[in-house]
Amino acid sequence: MEPVTYSLKRNNTNSQEYYNTIREFTNTVLDHSQKTLTPIAEEYMQYLQKHNLEKIRGIEEYILELICFGVLWETYAKMALSVRIAPFITMAYMSEWRKKHQRVKPLIDFVRGMFLTIFFISEKTKNHFSPTPTLVNIDQVCKWFESTGEFREQALRFVRWRAFWGTINQDDLNEIFITIHNFTIWFEENTLIELGKFTQNVDEFLKNSGKRFLWREDRISSTRARIEYHLNMVGAELMNRAFRKDYEVTETKAVLLPGCMRGKSNNDCNAKRVKEGLICAGCIPECNVNKLRVMGEKQNFKVYIIPHASDLSLWSPQKGMPTRGVVASACVTTLVEGGWELKRYDVPAQCVLLDYSGCKKHWLCDGVITQLDIRELKRVI
Ligand code: SF4
Known part of the structure; x- marks a missing residue:
């Protein structure tokens, strides 16, 4: 059977080739972050500690948060920033209600699908370049992330990073965003080389999806970009390491x-x-x-x-x-x-x-x- 979007097995009898690859490639990601993302993560950890904002976690988690920010910013910021008026709060509540009240989930999902298509997703922004992050832009994009229900956990983390970035002078902030942007480009190119063999059908699937997901609540979750598959693969490996103890x-x-x-x-x-x-x-x-x-x-x-x-x-x-x-x-x-x-x-x-x-x-x-x-x-x- 042809995989729908990804396959860890490919033509093998098991997925061990994938697991060996991802372990090795995650080491490469961590090596590459040494001089790029790690110093930003370390400064952030000092900020969290100084203001007693959370129990400090392993550095892999903060590096992953930065990688997520870079990838999701490049993928969704332009769309999120094009949305001016939308039922942000109602949508955010609905994604929580559907988890707590399974019986009314189909009804909630019907409404979510309508709202997503009418208010939250604009096809017109597809070919635009991603804007450079600013504190105001980040606020708007985080609101969009949270209300779609697909990135709520990430939005909660980005809001905290945003508070930290609010304490930094503009020149240093520009440096940080350039570093994250460059890392994201490196990540996209290298994940395609190393992990692309496991996600060969994603682009074809997206091309053929056409209007299939229009009006559906899974419109965002089922039409993820190929880089997001790679992000989740590396993310899962980093999380397994960070949560292991x-x-x-x-x-x-x-x-x-x-x-x-x-x-x-x-x-x-x-x-x-x-x-x-x-x-x-x-x-x-x-x-x-x-x-x-x-x-x-x-x-x-x-x-x-x-x-x-x-x-x-x-x-x-x-x-x-x-x-x-x-x-x-x-x-x-x-x-x-x-x-x-x-x-x-x-x-x-x-x-x-x-x-x-x-x-x-x-x-x-x-x-x-x-x-x-x-x-x-x-x-x-
Ligand atoms: S009860 Fe459900 S999960 Fe268990 S064997 Fe039957 S089909 Fe599978």
Whole structure:
């Protein structure tokens, strides 16, 4: 089967080539940031510490925040800045409501799709150059990021960077934005060389999508640029490294899988609903979820099916309960946002990528059953 957008397996029997490549390339990214992004991240960490704004995290996280800022700025700033009047607050609330109230999610998503198309996305800006960031522009773009619901976690982080940049003189600020811009160009060129073989169908998919996503709530999430796939691949690897220590000391482990890994449709699957998601009832032995459930029984981890856009705060540590580490699997384009969200809820997490995307809802009319690399899952868990 031709991959829809990306495939970690390509023509191989497993995804080990991908995992070896991403580990090596992430080292190259960190090497390249030494003289570019790292000094900016270090200054920011001193600012956070001085003003007691947060418990200082590992430097990889701050470097990733800067890479995200550069890539998302180049991809969306021109569009976000072209929006003048829009229901920003209502949209931001709706993306939270859809997680907390699954029953009314279809209705909320219908309205979100209309608002996105009418107010938030302008085709006319596609060929414009990205503007240089200014503090005022950053405010506007962060408002757009948050209200679309696709970049909420990133917006929360960029707002804090914006506060730091507000304390810096204009000449130094210009230097910072030039450095981020140059790094983003380097990142785009080099990820294409190193990771492009895993994302060969993205551009074709975007070209053929045409008006397919018009009026749909997944219009942004399903039409991500190729560089965003690469950003999420590097981001997932950096997050796994940054969150590893906290994950390792947890007492119990849980694996969270998307519904598209099931061997039967949502209506026919016999999984039982629990507070955090669904638990496989083992109705067919060949189901990918069932295989992992059986493996979990032997290796001491629990498997949950998590519907798309679930409330991840349910995985927060509970007083008096054993600490729980989570290994989440998802489609490449959602990894960084999901990782930051779990971090905000204090969940010690790791991730293993889906080998390819294929769910009915976002990618293929008939849908295809997805899978992950078992060897990688065993290594991570
Ligand atoms: S084996 Fe489990 S996850 Fe798969 S279809 Fe049956 S109940 Fe659902």
